[in-house]
Each structure stands twice: as C-alpha cells, then as structure tokens.
Amino acid sequence: MTKPSSGAIRVIGVFATAEDRASLREFFNNFRWTSQFVDSCSTLDQVLWPFEPDVVLTDSELARGESWKDILRSAQERPTRIPVVVSSRLADERLWAEVLNLGAYDLLVKPFIAAEVQSVVGAAAATTRPLLRRAG
Numbered sequence: 001m002t003k004p005s006s007g008a009i010r011v012i013g014v015f016a017t018a019e020d021r022a023s024l025r026e027f028f029n030n031f032r033w034t035s036q037f038v039d040s041c042s043t044l045d046q047v048l049w050p051f052e053p054d055v056v057l058t059d060s061e062l063a064r065g066e067s068w069k070d071i072l073r074s075a076q077e078r079p080t081r082i083p084v085v086v087s088s089r090l091a092d093e094r095l096w097a098e099v100l101n102l103g104a105y106d107l108l109v110k111p112f113i114a115a116e117v118q119s120v121v122g123a124a125a126a127t128t129r130p131l132l133r134r135a136g
Contacts, residue, residue: 010053
C-alpha cells in the first residue's frame with residue numbers, strides 16, 4: 001500500500017455493512033479525501049500503521065461481537081493518538097456521553113449527511129495535522 005498524499009485527509013472507515021461503506025466512500029471521494037475501509041478491529045490493526053490515518057470513523061456496532069470501544073482502544077494505542085468518530089442510528093444522550101467520556105472525538109448520527117460528515121471528520125483531522133507535521 002502506498003502512503004497517501006499529505007494534503008488529503010486520510011480516513012479509515014470501520015463498517016460491517018456494504019451500504020455504509022459505499023455511501024461514505026462516495027462522500028470521501030467527493031471531498032477528495034483518501035480512504036480505506038475495513039470491517040473489523042482485527043482488519044483495522046493491519047492497515048493502521050501503513051495507512052497513517054488522520055481519523056478513524058467507525059460504526060458503533062460491528063460484526064463478530066466487536067464494538068466502537070475496540071476500535072477506540074486500537075487507535076489510542078498509537079504513539080500519536082488518532083481521533084475516532086463513532087456513528088450510530090440509535091445515537092442518544094447516553095451513547096454520546098459514553099463516546100466522549102471514553103475519549104472518542106465525536107458521534108455522528110446515521111443516516112449520514114454529507115455536510116455533517118465533512119464538518120465532524122474534517123474537524124477531527126485538524127486536531128492531528130500539527131502532530132503529524134512535527135513527527136514527520
């Protein structure tokens with residue numbers, strides 16, 4: 001896998017459903033972002049280091065009993081922590097509080113709206129750019 005260009009926001013999407021991956025892939029292409037999609041935490045671990053994402057966007061529930069908490073742990077284990085944005089159809093105040101209290105960046109409600117995805121993921125990526133420039 002080649003390293004993505006430094007100008008584009010780099011996003012890894014972790015979604016079990018093809019529908020979510022397809023709609024987000026279309027958004028990311030329209031935003032001219034570089035993206036990689038996986039369907040589990042174990043697959044995320046394989047692409048996290050070589051892809052060097054600015055943000056990880058994940059569904060709250062994944063296949064094989066995994067959840068956003070597994071994704072968050074993987075992203076937080078990096079020397080430069082990667083912001084994680086969680087998404088859910090059933091987003092409520094309890095989930096929002098849990099997401100923020102455990103260290104994720106934000107919560108996106110599904111169905112996805114392009115402007116909201118761009119705003120939240122773009123803001124999360126902006127938090128990593130200074131760290132990436134100093135480390136690079």
